[in-house]
Amino acid sequence: MRRLRLLPAAIAATLALTAATLATAAERRIVTVGPPVTELVYALGDGGSVVGRDTSSHYPQPVNGLPDVGYMRALSAEGVMSLAPTHVLAIQGAGPETTLDQLRALGVTVEVVPETPTLAGLIDKVERVARLLGREAEGRRLADSLNRDLAALAAAVAEAGKKDGAPVVLGVVGGGPGGLMAAGSRSVPAALIAMAGARNALDVERDYVPMSSESVLAAAPDILLVSRSLVDRSGGLDPFLATPQIALTPAAKARRVAVVDGALLMGLGPRTAEAVAELTRVQGTSPQEQP
Amino acid sequence: MSLTLSMPSSRKGERATPAFRRPPLIPVLAALTAALALAVLNAVATGGVSVPLDRSLSHLASLLGLPGTPLSERDWMVLTMLRLPRIVLAAAVGVTLGVAGVALQAVFRNPLADPGLVGVSSGAALAGSAAMVLGVSGLGLARSGLSLATVLPLAAFLGALAATVLILAISRRDGRNSPATMLLAGIAVNAMGGAGIGLFSYLGDDLALRQMTFWMMGGFGGSNWAQIGPAMVLMGLATAGLLAGARRLDLFAMGEREAFLQGLDPHRFAVRTVLLVALGVGAAVAVSGLIGFVGLIVPHVMRILLGPVHRRLMPATALAAAVLLVLADTVARTIAAPADVPAGLLLGAVGGPFFLWLLRRRAGALGGA
Amino acid sequence: MLEAIDAGLTIGNARLLDGVTAALRPGRVLAILGPNGAGKSTLLSLLSGERRPTAGRALLDGVELAAIPAPRLAVRRALVAQHQSVAFAFSVEEVMELATEPWLIRPGDRRALIADCLMRAGAGGLAGRLMPQLSGGERQRVAFARALAQLAAGRHGRDVAGPSYLLLDEPTASLDPAHQHHLLRAARDWVERTGGGCAVILHDLTLAARYADDGLMLAGGRVAWSGAMADLPVPVLERVFGTAFVRLDLPEAEGVVYAATGRAPASGKIECE
Numbered sequence A: 001m002r003r004l005r006l007l008p009a010a011i012a013a014t015l016a017l018t019a020a021t022l023a024t025a026a027e028r029r030i031v032t033v034g035p036p037v038t039e040l041v042y043a044l045g046d047g048g049s050v051v052g053r054d055t056s057s058h059y060p061q062p063v064n065g066l067p068d069v070g071y072m073r074a075l076s077a078e079g080v081m082s083l084a085p086t087h088v089l090a091i092q093g094a095g096p097e098t099t100l101d102q103l104r105a106l107g108v109t110v111e112v113v114p115e116t117p118t119l120a121g122l123i124d125k126v127e128r129v130a131r132l133l134g135r136e137a138e139g140r141r142l143a144d145s146l147n148r149d150l151a152a153l154a155a156a157v158a159e160a161g162k163k164d165g166a167p168v169v170l171g172v173v174g175g176g177p178g179g180l181m182a183a184g185s186r187s188v189p190a191a192l193i194a195m196a197g198a199r200n201a202l203d204v205e206r207d208y209v210p211m212s213s214e215s216v217l218a219a220a221p222d223i224l225l226v227s228r229s230l231v232d233r234s235g236g237l238d239p240f241l242a243t244p245q246i247a248l249t250p251a252a253k254a255r256r257v258a259v260v261d262g263a264l265l266m267g268l269g270p271r272t273a274e275a276v277a278e279l280t281r282v283q284g285t286s287p288q289e290q291p
Numbered sequence B: 001m002s003l004t005l006s007m008p009s010s011r012k013g014e015r016a017t018p019a020f021r022r023p024p025l026i027p028v029l030a031a032l033t034a035a036l037a038l039a040v041l042n043a044v045a046t047g048g049v050s051v052p053l054d055r056s057l058s059h060l061a062s063l064l065g066l067p068g069t070p071l072s073e074r075d076w077m078v079l080t081m082l083r084l085p086r087i088v089l090a091a092a093v094g095v096t097l098g099v100a101g102v103a104l105q106a107v108f109r110n111p112l113a114d115p116g117l118v119g120v121s122s123g124a125a126l127a128g129s130a131a132m133v134l135g136v137s138g139l140g141l142a143r144s145g146l147s148l149a150t151v152l153p154l155a156a157f158l159g160a161l162a163a164t165v166l167i168l169a170i171s172r173r174d175g176r177n178s179p180a181t182m183l184l185a186g187i188a189v190n191a192m193g194g195a196g197i198g199l200f201s202y203l204g205d206d207l208a209l210r211q212m213t214f215w216m217m218g219g220f221g222g223s224n225w226a227q228i229g230p231a232m233v234l235m236g237l238a239t240a241g242l243l244a245g246a247r248r249l250d251l252f253a254m255g256e257r258e259a260f261l262q263g264l265d266p267h268r269f270a271v272r273t274v275l276l277v278a279l280g281v282g283a284a285v286a287v288s289g290l291i292g293f294v295g296l297i298v299p300h301v302m303r304i305l306l307g308p309v310h311r312r313l314m315p316a317t318a319l320a321a322a323v324l325l326v327l328a329d330t331v332a333r334t335i336a337a338p339a340d341v342p343a344g345l346l347l348g349a350v351g352g353p354f355f356l357w358l359l360r361r362r363a364g365a366l367g368g369a
Numbered sequence C: 001m002l003e004a005i006d007a008g009l010t011i012g013n014a015r016l017l018d019g020v021t022a023a024l025r026p027g028r029v030l031a032i033l034g035p036n037g038a039g040k041s042t043l044l045s046l047l048s049g050e051r052r053p054t055a056g057r058a059l060l061d062g063v064e065l066a067a068i069p070a071p072r073l074a075v076r077r078a079l080v081a082q083h084q085s086v087a088f089a090f091s092v093e094e095v096m097e098l099a100t101e102p103w104l105i106r107p108g109d110r111r112a113l114i115a116d117c118l119m120r121a122g123a124g125g126l127a128g129r130l131m132p133q134l135s136g137g138e139r140q141r142v143a144f145a146r147a148l149a150q151l152a153a154g155r156h157g158r159d160v161a162g163p164s165y166l167l168l169d170e171p172t173a174s175l176d177p178a179h180q181h182h183l184l185r186a187a188r189d190w191v192e193r194t195g196g197g198c199a200v201i202l203h204d205l206t207l208a209a210r211y212a213d214d215g216l217m218l219a220g221g222r223v224a225w226s227g228a229m230a231d232l233p234v235p236v237l238e239r240v241f242g243t244a245f246v247r248l249d250l251p252e253a254e255g256v257v258y259a260a261t262g263r264a265p266a267s268g269k270i271e272c273e
Helices: A007-020 A034-041 A059-066 A075-083 A097-105 A119-133 A136-164 A189-195 A215-220 A226-236 A238-239 A262-265 A274-285 B027-043 B053-063 B073-107 B122-137 B148-170 B181-203 B206-217 B225-244 B246-253 B256-261 B266-288 B295-308 B310-335 B343-363 C041-049 C070-075 C091-102 C107-120 C136-155 C177-195 C203-211 C234-241
Strands: A031-033 A050-053 A087-091 A109-113 A168-175 A180-183 A208-211 A223-227 A257-260 C001-009 C015-024 C027-031 C053-062 C079-081 C165-168 C197-201 C216-221 C222-228 C246-249 C255-260
Touching: A007 A109, A007 B295, A031 A034, A034 A050, A034 A087, A034 A119, A034 A262, A034 B310, A050 B225, A075 A257, A097 B073, A097 B148, A097 B206, A097 C079, A109 C177, A119 A136, A119 A189, A136 A274, A136 C197, A168 A189, A168 A215, A168 A226, A168 B206, A168 C165, A180 A189, A180 C027, A189 A262, A189 A274, A223 A226, A223 A262, A223 A274, A226 A238, A226 A262, A238 A257, A238 B225, A238 C079, A257 A262, A257 A274, A257 B148, A257 B181, A257 B225, A257 C079, A262 A274, A274 B310, A274 C177, B027 B053, B027 B073, B027 B122, B027 B295, B027 B310, B053 B073, B053 C027, B073 B225, B073 B246, B073 B266, B073 B295, B073 B310, B073 C197, B122 B181, B122 B266, B148 B181, B148 B266, B181 B206, B181 B266, B206 B343, B225 B266, B225 B310, B246 B266, B246 B310, B246 C091, B246 C136, B256 B266, B295 B310, B295 B343, C001 C041, C015 C027, C015 C041, C015 C053, C027 C041, C027 C177, C027 C203, C027 C246, C041 C165, C041 C177, C053 C197, C079 C136, C091 C107, C107 C136, C107 C177, C136 C165, C177 C203, C222 C234, C234 C246
Parallel strands: A031 A050, A031 A087, A087 A109, A168 A223, A223 A257, C027 C197, C027 C216, C079 C165, C165 C197
Antiparallel strands: A168 A180, A180 A208, C001 C015, C001 C053, C216 C222, C246 C255
16 A cells, blocks of 8 residues: 555656666666667677667667567557666657657666767767766777778868869669659768768758659769668669669769668768768769779 | 238238347447456556566555555556556547447448548648647747647647538538538548648658658557546547437438438537547547548447447447457557557558458448448 | 418529418328429428428418427428438337437337337338338338327327328338328328328329328429319319329229320310219
8 A cells, every 4th residue: 555655756766766876787778779879889889788679770780689679760668668678779769759758757768869960960979878888988989980980081082072073972762653762961861971072962951852853863963872772672783773763864874873781871870981981982983984 | 910900011922021130239238348358458468568467466456455466666667657558548549439430420321431531530630740740849839848749639639620620611501511511521621631741741851751650550659648638538528429419320320301300400410420520539549640440340340230229339339449449459569569560550451351351241231231 | 280381492593392382281181293393392391391491481380490499390290201211221110219219208108109100001010120121112111100100209198289290202102002092091090090280292193082181283383273182173184294184983992083094185174074
């Protein structure tokens, strides 16, 4: 009967306190939501604490063996609770908000990491996650190496850009019979394009925009940035380039395509430099010497 | 056959069909109540977090001062904060959609009428999409301190009511609303709603778009008491109002003209019924998204079983629809655990083919039972 | 008295009724006659209160029908339509119960009342059937029984001022000859028993002459003739229907028999008494 009088809030506070004090690396149980966050936790060396991940987190390989808590915007509180997590680390946009609130009420430490598609945003993300995991040193190391790699890439591109001018890159995230979904200037691909010293073909203050075949042609992209899954769904690179909306662009004619893991286009993370490197590699190839 | 008047009805030409008997109502209701109790117990006992039923019951016993062991605090919270609100909401939405479906079918004298048909759902969906795409600030509520989780159900509810008012206004002629024009107006409003949703999906960014898609699939994930409370009150009011009109729905089901001749003001009653349906369905859509087929299949099956008399049909439909949604939500929670499948999606996947099968099987039998 | 006074109904450009005066008197049966499209059903819809006349008035005991609430009207008049809706599979029993339901009646009395009305309508054997399974004629008999039940239940154990009125729209259209007579005899019997008034649309002039006291002939939405059925002149019939008629007084048929010959009417009198 005494238990009845306990306010749920009091219980939640007690549990939260317990969770925080007990959450040393060994007892920590983390559910990560969103590929950048998942990858960061692993990159910071805390992969062993991860007990669950969202549907779109597929890297690094070991996460594929973990329970899948579903689509990041349609999480189920009880589903997550069934993994008995102490922490839920989620990328901005994960939800619904009610689920996150319920998890907090149940004493789970829920952290939502903002997704700002800029280099500063990436560094901030690294530091935040590192602080949450108590791995500030590893965080500093990762941030430094990201800064270093990206600066080196930028320098190389700047050198090349003096000669030919910055190429125009179109980020394509989806294709259909009517048109393409292309990356606007507020998207992650736009950030990658900027880091690679190129110009985004679509100067629209939105994330993703449907684009007609004609406007794709008018944008005259020199290079396409696409996810591997989109190319695979089209049946390979050649069928993809033969898509009517793309076939006539300079990029398709010259076969200048940067194909990267889809997760790299969803958010900036520890592997961002890989995507930028692939983009600069394609920039370095001249139209003639494409395979 | 002894008839006092010189009656030709016992002649040989008359077909002698055995007297027709409906199954008694009380046993059917008792069976459905038992089924609901079992479905709820099963739902309480299953979920991602393992809380065996005997331990829950033991906890209940301890609460009542009987010998029993209380649950751990975490299990207790999982049960009361995560699981129960979903179960209660699923049952309430089932009751509301089932009863609303029956009422609309009577008013439109069409066993295939559905809340989706009169534009109520699409009005709610359109307003919900607007809320998700424009966001709290886009709706001019930036300073209200409200979150999207609060604004969304409110918007969906207002959308349902707005669609209904629009339908009633369009279909009003000479101060009357004929059900036939209401149906046509509903179809028009549906089309407009569809176009509006298309517009918002075009305007929306990736996040809003995904959110919209999931919301429209319908489900009970993320239910909490604070959010479902107001919706439950509205659904309860609407359902009570519709149940109170059971006899008049019978009259209406026989035709607008018959209804008037037997003492009903059909136009006022039709308006009243459609408004109550909008109230209930609007509240249901607001908290659970679009959940189809329940308002169609359950009344259909119950009508086959119990006949079209609404005093019998409505309570049975309410119970059966609640059972169906509680079961659907239990499956939705467990089939891909720890992920959550939208219950509306499951119902559509199972309900659509089942309904087609039912229609084919009964084609030709009892005109439109 | 249930009456239409100089009543007209215009819908859009169509003038369906024009200056029609008709009255249902307690204790009498009125036959409404006329060719197809003459406005007979329209007149009944004015008298039942389903439609408001756009000109003239429709009154029950001097009160505009439109001013009487539907439930009160339902106690004073019932109408049997030509066609019965069967969108849902109600059973005959359920249809009958529904007609008696608004009023508090002891279950035993209700059952007796329903059985009595079904029997009077010649539908006693149909109680256990489903409406969609019935033939057109069977449905018509059930509809008649329901109308009787509606009026009877409204007066069961209550005092209702003024007699009731029964409006029948071609109630014999789908009935075999035996049931035609049975139904009209039942209507007559109801008039005599309850002191109510009845209007019945008929195409069979012989039946009209046999069971109706008064007649009203409509043509093109206007009254072509009205008077005692016994006085119905053959020239009026020939003018209205555009075909020759014979009227025979046959003792074997227990009254007069009208027969259309199908020939063009002669200009002179063709009465053969």
